[in-house]
Amino acid sequence: MNATTVSALNLPALMIGSLLIFSMITYLLRGLEWITAALAAAFTGSMAIWLWQVDISTSLREVPFLPAPVDLTAPLERFGFTLQLQPGAVPILTLGLALAAASFLLAVRSSQGHTFVPFALALLAAYVFFVLITSGPLAPALLGPLFLIALTIMGIFVLQAGRLIHPAGPLRTLIPPILAFPFFLIAAWYVAQIPLNPQDTGPTQTAAQLLSFGLLLLLAPVPLHSSMPATAQAAPPVVTALLTLLYQLALLFLIYRVFSTFPFIATETPIADLLTFAGLATAIWGGIAAAGASHPGRLWGYAALHEWGLLMMVLAVPGIRGWLMVLLLFSLRVVSMLTAATGLAALEQNSEQFNPVHLRGLGNRMPWNSAAYLLGGLGLAGFPLSAGFTGHWAALQIIATADWRPAVAVLLASAGAIFGYIRMARLLFGPGAQPPRVHENPLSAFIALLAILISASLALAPQLLDAPISRALIAFSN
Amino acid sequence: MEQFFTGLRFFTSNSGPLIIGLTAALMIALWDWRASLVGLVVIQLGVAALAVARQGMQPQWAFIQTLIIGLCALSMSISAMQSKPGGSFRQSGTWVLRVFVLLLLAVCWRLFDLRFEIPLIDPSFNTLMIWLATCALLMMSLSDNSLFTGTALLLWMIPMQVAIIVLWPIPSLIIILGGLELLLALGCSYLLLIENFTGAQKALVMTDITFPTIYLPAPAKQIGASFRSLPDPTKTNLPAVKSIDHQTVPIERGNRRPLGELPPRRPASSAGERTGEHPIIVRLAKRRSSAPRNESPTDTRDAPNGSTNGDETPDELT
Numbered sequence: 192m193n194a195t196t197v198s199a200l201n202l203p204a205l206m207i208g209s210l211l212i213f214s215m216i217t218y219l220l221r222g223l224e225w226i227t228a229a230l231a232a233a234f235t236g237s238m239a240i241w242l243w244q245v246d247i248s249t250s251l252r253e254v255p256f257l258p259a260p261v262d263l264t265a266p267l268e269r270f271g272f273t274l275q276l277q278p279g280a281v282p283i284l285t286l287g288l289a290l291a292a293a294s295f296l297l298a299v300r301s302s303q304g305h306t307f308v309p310f311a312l313a314l315l316a317a318y319v320f321f322v323l324i325t326s327g328p329l330a331p332a333l334l335g336p337l338f339l340i341a342l343t344i345m346g347i348f349v350l351q352a353g354r355l356i357h358p359a360g361p362l363r364t365l366i367p368p369i370l371a372f373p374f375f376l377i378a379a380w381y382v383a384q385i386p387l388n389p390q391d392t393g394p395t396q397t398a399a400q401l402l403s404f405g406l407l408l409l410l411a412p413v414p415l416h417s418s419m420p421a422t423a424q425a426a427p428p429v430v431t432a433l434l435t436l437l438y439q440l441a442l443l444f445l446i447y448r449v450f451s452t453f454p455f456i457a458t459e460t461p462i463a464d465l466l467t468f469a470g471l472a473t474a475i476w477g478g479i480a481a482a483g484a485s486h487p488g489r490l491w492g493y494a495a496l497h498e499w500g501l502l503m504m505v506l507a508v509p510g511i512r513g514w515l516m517v518l519l520l521f522s523l524r525v526v527s528m529l530t531a532a533t534g535l536a537a538l539e540q541n542s543e544q545f546n547p548v549h550l551r552g553l554g555n556r557m558p559w560n561s562a563a564y565l566l567g568g569l570g571l572a573g574f575p576l577s578a579g580f581t582g583h584w585a586a587l588q589i590i591a592t593a594d595w596r597p598a599v600a601v602l603l604a605s606a607g608a609i610f611g612y613i614r615m616a617r618l619l620f621g622p623g624a625q626p627p628r629v630h631e632n633p634l635s636a637f638i639a640l641l642a643i644l645i646s647a648s649l650a651l652a653p654q655l656l657d658a659p660i661s662r663a664l665i666a667f668s669n
Numbered sequence: 670m671e672q673f674f675t676g677l678r679f680f681t682s683n684s685g686p687l688i689i690g691l692t693a694a695l696m697i698a699l700w701d702w703r704a705s706l707v708g709l710v711v712i713q714l715g716v717a718a719l720a721v722a723r724q725g726m727q728p729q730w731a732f733i734q735t736l737i738i739g740l741c742a743l744s745m746s747i748s749a750m751q752s753k754p755g756g757s758f759r760q761s762g763t764w765v766l767r768v769f770v771l772l773l774l775a776v777c778w779r780l781f782d783l784r785f786e787i788p789l790i791d792p793s794f795n796t797l798m799i800w801l802a803t804c805a806l807l808m809m810s811l812s813d814n815s816l817f818t819g820t821a822l823l824l825w826m827i828p829m830q831v832a833i834i835v836l837w838p839i840p841s842l843i844i845i846l847g848g849l850e851l852l853l854a855l856g857c858s859y860l861l862l863i864e865n866f867t868g869a870q871k872a873l874v875m876t877d878i879t880f881p882t883i884y885l886p887a888p889a890k891q892i893g894a895s896f897r898s899l900p901d902p903t904k905t906n907l908p909a910v911k912s913i914d915h916q917t918v919p920i921e922r923g924n925r926r927p928l929g930e931l932p933p934r935r936p937a938s939s940a941g942e943r944t945g946e947h948p949i950i951v952r953l954a955k956r957r958s959s960a961p962r963n964e965s966p967t968d969t970r971d972a973p974n975g976s977t978n979g980d981e982t983p984d985e986l987t
Contacts, residue, residue: 271841328839340849344856351863358860362818365853366809369822373829380788380836 199251199262203274203323206238206284210316218309227308228298235315236292243285247278266325274323282663283322283444286525287437291315293529294433300638301536303427304352311433314345318437322444332452333379335445336372336409342441343368346434350426360422364438367411367418374405382453392459399459402449406462409442410503412469413476416496420480423492428535431488432528435495443517446506447667457509466507467590471597474500478604481572481611487538487545487564490615491531494571494608498524498579501601505586514667516586518660519653523570523582526649530578530642531567534560537639538619541629552623554616557631559639561619565612566646572608578646581653670728677718686797689715693804693824697811698768702749705820706742712801713738713827720831723791730834730843734827737847741823741854748858749816752865767811774807787832798828815864819857826850 213234217227245252251260266275291311298307321338324331347361378401384394408415423431449456456462477497484490502524505516537560542549554561566577573583583605591598631639649655679685689712696708717731777783778800787795801824808821830846 271839328842329837337845337849341852344849344852347856347860351860353863355863358815358863359813362813362815362857362860365818365822365856369825369853373832376829376833376837377787 198259199265200254200257200259201265201267202261202263202276203265203267203319205261206319206323207274207316209234209238210312210319214309214312214316217312218306221305221309224302224305224308225299228295231308231312232292232295232299235288235295235312239285239288239292242281242288245281247276247281267323271328272324273326274320275325276323277325278665279447279667280322280444282659282667283440284319286663287315287318287322287440290433290436290440290525290529294429294532297429297529297533297536297638300635301429301540303429303536304349304354307349307352307427307430310345310349311430314342314349314434314437317342317345318441321441329376329379330382330452332445332448333375333382335448336368336375336405339368339409339438339441339445340365340372342438346438349430350422350434352427352430354425354427356425358425360418360425363418363421367408367415370415371405371408374401374408378402378405395455396459398453399456399462402453402456403460403462403465406446406449407465407469409445410466410469412473412500412503416473416476416499419496419499420484420489420492423495424486424488428488428491428532428539431492432532436525436528439499440521443521447514463507463509467504467597470500470503470505470507471600472500473497473503474601475604476500478572478601478607482607484611485614487535487550487615490611491535491564491568491571493611494568495524495528497604497608498527498571498573498583500604501573501583501586504590504597504601508589511664512589515660515664516582516589518663518667519656520582520586522656522660523579523649523653526578526646527567527570529567530563530570530646533639533642534562534564534567537631537635538564549629550618550623552619552621553629554619555623556629557635559631559636559643561616563639563642563646565616565619566643568612568615569609570646570650572605572612574605574609574612576647576650578649580650670732671721674718674721674728674731677714680715680718681722685715685719686793689719690797690800690804693801694771696820696824697771697804697808698764700764700767700817702746702816705817706746706749709820709823709827710735710739710742712824716797716801716827716831719794719797720835723794724789724831724835726831726834727838730838733843733847734830734834737850738823738827741850744851744854744858745816745819745861748861748865752816752861762811770807770811774803778803787836789835790832798832801825801828815857815860819854819861822853822857823850826853 213231217231220227241254245263247263250262250264252263253260263276266273268274294303294311295308297303317338321335321342324334324338327334343364347358347364350361350364351358378398381394381398381401385398388394411418419435422435426434474497477493477495477500481490481493481497484493498520502517502520505513505520507513508516537557538550538553539545541557542553570577570579573579573587587598587601590601680688692708692711692715696705699705713735717726717735720726721728721731783799785795785799787798790798805821805825808824809818812818812821826846826849830843830850833846834843
């Protein structure tokens with residue numbers, strides 16, 4: 192062992208430790224909200240860029256401002272768990288950190304609660320822990336739901352953000368992971384029995400059934416969906432976008448782990464059919480409910496639910512083609528949700544928390560933020576010339592190759608969500624007297640314009656995502 | 670430790686599982702927060718005693734799990750004592766409806782012979798665990814309240830943790846589960862306090878699948894009124910501590926009023942009430958009109974009664 196190896200910093204310890212320390216510092220300075228948000232955005236953003244550029248095959252890597260090089264592949268062992276950076280974890284970590292950086296940037300402009308930055312950083316550290324686990328008392332794929340419970344419980348404090356409103360959304364987020372975890376742990380016992388008697392297919396079948404059911408519960412299809420619209424209605428928009436996307440990203444990673452560790456699930460259970468039916472029900476209900484939603488936040492939540500249903504259906508597509516579609520849809524979902532959150536956060540501040548009286552005609556005073564909200568929401572419904580259109584169209588084509596009827600049903604449900612947004616656009620840009628204090632400040636308009644430009648450029652040139660998705664796909668197929 | 674659980678002999682008798690199952694059913698039928706939390710602790714005690722007697726669970730683990738559920742119940746009861754008795758505490762229909770649902774569930778269970786066998790678990794104990802899990806699901810489906818949902822989630826975790834301890838007696842796993850239960854109780858206690866501040870008002874959303882709820886207006890209550898042993902603050906020299914009304918809570922940036930609630934009303938004599946204009950417009954107009962007379966627009970020397978008349982309160986400005 193040479194001197195360089197001894198002095199090298201351990202990457203998992205460095206990432207988790209630095210996020211936690213930064214979280215504590217920002218908690219102490221939480222009164223200076225926009226400063227802490229800007230610093231956190233710079234910190235997480237630079238960490239995401241650095242991580243995306245690292246070559247994991249070279250063990251040691253210099254990092255600016257650090258006295259010693261970082262050992263990228265060094266394991267960290269604590270409490271029976273081993274944490275190590277794997278190639279498959281890099282895109283997940285990078286996307287998570289980039290998401291957090293974008294959310295902190297948005298929080299610079301519109302407040303998401305004093306404790307948003309410190310709590311979100313602590314939560315991010317927990318997500319990093321979850322992604323980096325390579326071994327534990329049980330297989331990481333089977334322990335995943337336990338960590339999702341912890342992450343969800345921590346998330347309710349951020350989602351509620353001290354707001355004096357009924358906590359239905361955060362409360363309901365707790366239900367799916369808590370319901371799901373026993374199925375994974377009981378399945379682990381059956382998995383352990385498989386090598387004892389390989390001729391007996393009973394344990395394999397039971398384990399596959401338990402895991403399939405557990406995964407379905409975690410995906411929270413209809414009727415377990417109600418946390419998404421309730422959270423979108425009540426929680427701060429940027430927080431909602433960040434936590435929803437982080438949870439779903441971690442869940443997709445867990446599903447990838449489960450499918451790759453236990454390939455017998457696909458053969459022993461009709462998981463593809465279950466995912467298709469659950470996804471179809473979710474997408475249809477999301478579209479129908481969006482058509483009837485009059486609250487901007489709830490409408491956004493239902494549109495996101497509709498797209499989540501489509502994503503579930505795409506998960507049923509076997510092989511690398513399915514994961515390619517999942518990554519494309521999720522990437523575009525990130526852009527659409529953050530674009531909508533940008534506009535929604537500004538609208539919320541100027542409409543007395545979405546009081547219908549104050550919403551009327553608000554778009555005439557705040558055109559850029561209203562446009563960002565509508566464009567982001569329409570992207571979730573797969574409207575043409577929005578960011579989500581390419582993903583929806585490609586997903587529908589793939590689904591239609593197997594059976595055209597679900598694709599048509601999803602298309603009709605999308606029309607329902609689009610109808611909801613047309614109603615909202617009529618409300619926002621229709622006649623209505625707004626008090627003179629309501630106006631769109633230049634910084635707010637600029638950020639909304641930037642979000643619209645990113646969304647529109649991805650709508651016109653989705654090939655911009657080719658390189659990142661290809662790299663993520665290589666990592667996923669390892 | 671073992672003596673403690675052998676002392677709970679009635680739980681390990683043949684009627685023990687029946688007592689525990691009935692306790693879970695009573696929690697739903699009564700739908701009272703005290704009954705729920707006490708029931709939760711009783712169920713945990715019974716399940717732990719049964720697990721020690723029939724599954725050979727280590728008494729130390731059983732005791733720790735009982736202690737954890739006791740702490741969870743304590744944490745949630747402290748929050749519940751601070752809460753107003755109205756609101757979503759009283760949701761989920763009448764006791765007749767809940768008893769009917771329980772009976773329907775029991776009949777369906779017997780009729781369709783629903784089974785889910787957990788490996789290495791004694792059959793009668795397995796039946797009890799499935800009944801407890803079913804009661805937890807029913808409680809969750811009937812409730813949108815932090816206390817009852819939290820109780821239901823803990824009730825769901827009680828049999829599951831026994832199954833996991835039997836299947837995987839790994840200390841770190843058991844510690845993680847215990848930690849999660851405590852974290853869950855803490856989170857639900859926080860949400861319960863928040864719900865208390867909202868005045869138990871919630872808009873009814875037609876597309877929401879929650880059990881239909883009629884929210885009753887919550888009466889004002891003094892903090893500490895539930896602690897009968899404490900001296901009456903009105904009869905001592907101590908200043909009376911009133912409960913924090915949602916209109917007087919300092920509203921931070923990002924805070925909002927309860928859904929469906931209108932902004933605080935101005936006094937009947939104010940200009941905004943007469944003209945129907947937004948209070949802030951009226952205030953701005955008043956400032957403009959008073960600006961030539963005063964050196965500063967924020968000068969309030971000419972305000973009625975020498976006060977600001979509430980116009981410059983921080984919650985309105987936010």
